[in-house]
Amino acid sequence: xxxxxxxxxxxxxxxxxxxxxxxxxxxxxxxxxxxxxxxxxxxxxxxxxxxxxxxxxxxxxxxxxxxxxxxxxxxxxxxxxxxxxxxxxxxxxxxxxxxxxxxxxxxxxxxxxxxxxxxxxxxxxxxxxxxxxxxxxxxxxxxxxxxxxxxxxxxxxxxxxxxxxxxxxxxxxxxxxxxxxxxxxxxxxxxxxxxxxxxxxxxxxxxxxxxxxxxxxxxxxxxxxxxxxxxxxxxxxxxxxxxxxxxxxxxxxxxxxxxxxxxxxxxxxxxxxxxxxxxxxxxxxxxxxxxxxxxxxxxxxxxxxxxxxxxxxxxxxxxxxxxxxxx
Numbered sequence: 001x002x003x004x005x006x007x008x009x010x011x012x013x014x015x016x017x018x019x020x021x022x023x024x025x026x027x028x029x030x031x032x033x034x035x036x037x038x039x040x041x042x043x044x045x046x047x048x049x050x051x052x053x054x055x056x057x058x059x060x061x062x063x064x065x066x067x068x069x070x071x072x073x074x075x076x077x078x079x080x081x082x083x084x085x086x087x088x089x090x091x092x093x094x095x096x097x098x099x100x101x102x103x104x105x106x107x108x109x110x111x112x113x114x115x116x117x118x119x120x121x122x123x124x125x126x127x128x129x130x131x132x133x134x135x136x137x138x139x140x141x142x143x144x145x146x147x148x149x150x151x152x153x154x155x156x157x158x159x160x161x162x163x164x165x166x167x168x169x170x171x172x173x174x175x176x177x178x179x180x181x182x183x184x185x186x187x188x189x190x191x192x193x194x195x196x197x198x199x200x201x202x203x204x205x206x207x208x209x210x211x212x213x214x215x216x217x218x219x220x221x222x223x224x225x226x227x228x229x230x231x232x233x234x235x236x237x238x239x240x241x242x243x244x245x246x247x248x249x250x251x252x253x254x255x256x257x258x259x260x261x262x263x264x265x266x267x268x269x270x271x272x273x274x275x276x277x278x279x280x281x282x283x284x285x286x287x288x289x290x291x292x293x294x295x296x297x298x299x300x301x302x303x304x305x306x307x308x309x310x311x312x313x314x315x316x317x318x319x320x321x322x323x324x325x326x327x
Contacts, residue, residue, distance in 0.1 A: 031214040035264040036240045044190040045306040047183040063145040072153035131166040174294035194247035231319030257295040270326040272312040
């Protein structure tokens with residue numbers, strides 16, 4: 001045993017790595033390229049916004065919108081009938097396969113339309129004020145101004161009432177403030193450390209190995225983004241590009257906005273060398289929610305102010321659309 005122990009040791013066995021666990025996605029040499037550093041220097045300025053608008057106009061618009069559009073969903077509950085298998089294992093139970101749903105009349109949905117008598121207490125005005133970034137007084141004035149029948153929907157489903165009311169107020173707020181908003185640069189910048197402070201990804205299963213991105217791998221959130229990144233990585237006009245981290249954001253009256261892509265083209269190959277792109281499946285403003293549309297308009301004003309038109313920003317749904325804008 002002593003002889004065997006002297007030969008065998010766990011420490012001498014190489015550790016088997018688990019590629020499915022989180023791992024580092026390191027910055028590569030593309031990050032140091034002069035083209036990307038020049039682009040970063042142009043867009044890393046921070047700014048504050050100022051808005052001047054008539055509060056009474058906003059209140060009236062919100063009241064009209066709530067009276068016209070607020071529809072709170074009644075609470076429902078669903079009963080599903082099933083039978084346990086005669087022979088059920090531990091794995092069946094943990095996987096949810098221990099029961100089978102009956103073939104006929106197994107599922108029935110019940111509605112609850114009467115008022116809820118719940119012990120849960122809601123700070124109705126406070127919650128809406130927090131989510132809309134309006135004062136409690138303004139929110140209270142809006143709620144007092146809507147029809148009694150509309151407000152009584154709160155008793156039916158408080159959670160949905162708060163969410164739906166918040167959404168409608170934010171949409172009206174977005175429409176009202178965008179015409180009266182201006183950005184002013186401040187003496188502060190985004191530090192380049194934000195590119196190394198992102199949390200580790202849980203899995204690289206959906207990551208793309210790329211050559212011209214500032215990281216070895218790029219993570220995309222949709223089919224549109226994946227196709228867009230593929231075209232960016234193979235285009236001869238593109239020198240370097242980056243999926244901007246969440247830490248890079250633009251303040252807007254309807255919440256922070258994080259643009260998708262920063263792209264540096266080969267100088268001389270296009271009219272606009274530096275581009276910030278937002279990828280959307282649809283280019284129609286009718287298909288965008290009002291809040292999203294306002295964030296995009298805010299971004300246009302932001303980049304126009306801090307870059308003096310040196311950097312172009314726009315919404316695209318394909319690389320071909322992007323080329324049409326820069327050439």
